[in-house]
Amino acid sequence: MERFFNTAGPNQPALHYTLPPLERVDWAELSWLIDAQRYFVLHAPRQTGKTGLLLHLAQQLNETGRYRALYVNIEAAQAARNDVGAAMGTILSTLARSVALQWHSPQWASAAFDSTSPNADSLTTLLQRWSLASDKPLVLFIDEVDALVGDALVSLLRQIRAGYAQRPMAFPHSMVLCGVRDVRDYRIHRSDGEVITGGSAFNIKSESIRLGDFTQAQMAALLAQHTETTGQTFDDSVLPELWEDTRGQPWLVNALAFEACFRLPALRDRSCPVTLEHLRQARERLILRCDTHLDQLADKLREPRVRSVIEPVLQGEDLPTDVGDDNRQYCIDLGLLARRDGALLVANRIYREVLPRTLTSVLQDSLQGHAEPRWYVRANGRLDMVALLTAFQQFFREHSESWLDRYSYKEAGPQLLLQAFLQRVVNGGGRIAREYGLGMGRTDLFLQWPLTPQGFVGPLQRVVLELKVLHSTRQYTLEQGMAQIVRYGDQCGADEAHLLLFDRNPHVPWEQKLYRSEHHHAGRAVMAWGM
Structure with missing residues (x-):
């Protein structure tokens, strides 16, 4: 079977284009932490390759012959919530199945199944029994730790902490806890109302390692595997x-590459190269379909x-x-935001599209x-932007108050309402x-509208819109916006170019808020709209 770009579950190199997992981490650091009997955290956003990396690490350690390594996914215990006994029962049975599958050793599995009455220290007891019985140091990789909640999560962390001092003879030599978040960021709400931080429940953690995204070179290597396999x-x-x-x-x-190479009909012909327009088509299809990840x-x-964080980002405040x-x-x-050059930004361009579309889909x-x-x-074939924005002005006057009341993102409401109106049209x-x-103080929109049946490879109408909320005088905001929109245009x-100024002052009558005026700045015509 022809290999493909994977979008669901851990990679299987026989089926999927796959980057070597150890190229995405500092293997020297990880191996030192394991050799040094450290307990540490590996975390990253969902669907970044965490599980595949843990499985590979466990296999790698077992193949060295120095350790007995085990991978276990405890997500199923989430359903128990605050029921510690039920959660521990699920975790023990999951450990038993994992041992049977990975170590092919029924006696190790039976030790877990023999724990017939799971309680608040049954995990500690089992790991102690395993460690004492093993002829090699145990290394345990626990995936989906932060799927647990409440008392169950507190119990898990405290049982691990309780056994930590007995390592490596009577408790695992090293342990890796994996999830979306660093354990120090856990805010655990117990059934008695007490809130416990992950850092206090698990103060034995020595390191926190974040699995990074692909580099440009790694992306190029992944695409090259498709070219090598198919010739495309x-x-x-x-x-x-x-x-x-x-x-x-x-x-x-992977999702964009799969959408382009395996779902666009034109590209099923492998002699047809993947172009920029193909990628843009794939991006739009992916966003509209809103797959599980999105x-x-x-x-x-x-x-x-x-x-509390995303709303100011959407406002540009x-x-x-x-x-x-x-x-x-x-x-x-x-994974919603990222820090780059000291700035806190939406993580990528697709998420920048998805956030407002999601909030305005209904x-x-x-x-x-x-x-x-x-x-x-x-x-x-051209969009009549004057007619469109005139209609939005009237719509905003008649409906903004009642419609914005429905939003949890009320402060970003005007910008989101305009984007929903415009998205509906295009x-x-x-x-x-x-x-x-x-801190941008504005939202910039760039609209492209095809004018012929050639679509986006033919002539296009290009329109820029800048959305600003009045925080100062109308004249100052207008002058500031003119310079900004001319650069953007x-x-x-x-x-x-259209500059939209939203006046949120409830004491200003609509007759003063609504206006339209034409301006010229630096040789460019700009139409200003009051809202």
Whole structure:
């Protein structure tokens, strides 16, 4: 069978294009930590290759003959929640099955199954029995640790801590806990209402290692495997665009490449090279389909600690002073945000598209009857932006208050409402690229609309829109916005530029808020719209 780009579960090199797992970590550091009897944490966002790496590490250690290594995934114990006995029972049976499959040794498995009445120290007891019986030091890789919650998670961490001092003779020589977050970021809510931090429940951790995303060189190596297998090549412009879209996030890289190479009908002909336009088509299809990976991110947006960080990002405002380091780090650990050159940014271009679309998806459907594409397309195929924004002005006046009341992201509501309205009009016909971020003071939108049946390879209408909220006088904000949108319009090669100014002052009447005026700045025509 022809190998392919993997988007579900651990990689299997016989089936999937695969990068050597140890090339993505500092193997010298990991092996030293294991040799030094350290207990440490490996964490990374979902679907980045953590499980595949742990399986490979366990196999590698077993093949050396120096250690007896075991991988175990304890996610199934999540269902027990605060029931410690039920959680420990699930963990013990999972350990038993893992031993039977990986070590092919029934007697090791029976030791776990013999623990018929799981309790608050049954894991410690089992690991002690195994360690004493083993002729080699035990190394344990525990995956999906942070799937556990409440009392069950506290019990797991404390049982490991309780046995730590007995290593390596009577407890595992080394242990790796793996999950999305670093254990120090755990906020564990016990059944009695007490909140315990992971750092206090597991203060024996020596290191925390984050599995990084692909580098550009690793992405190129992954694509090269497809070319070597099928003969299908990638245009030189594809890799830089793929990098900007994904910033090396492993699932996104594989999903985009799979969508382009295996799902676009034109590219099933392997003599046809993968072009930049093919990649952009694949990106749009991926975003619209909202696969599980993207859907999981969307679900996180509902959490208050995520909203406290993401909402200012969507607004382009500064972070409030009461947003703590924990919330920011949580968004980084989830993979939503990244730090680059000292700045906190949305992790990649696809997530930058997904965040506002996700938050406005229901609204887009609700706009049926308010924003229909056919109303704004002229006979020559161009979008009538004046008619479209005039309609939005009236819509915003009539409905913004009631519609924004439905949002949890109320502060970013005007920007999201405009994006939903615009997305509803261009869906399936055009494309919108978004630029926003902390401290920008604006949201920039770049709209591309095909003018002929050639689609995006033919002539395009290019429009830039800048969205700003009034925090100062109208004149100052207008002058500031003019300079910004002219730079953005030149950067995008835009035909039209529209500056939208939202006045959130409830005491200003709508007759003063709503206006339209034409301006010229640095040789470019700009239309300003008051909202």
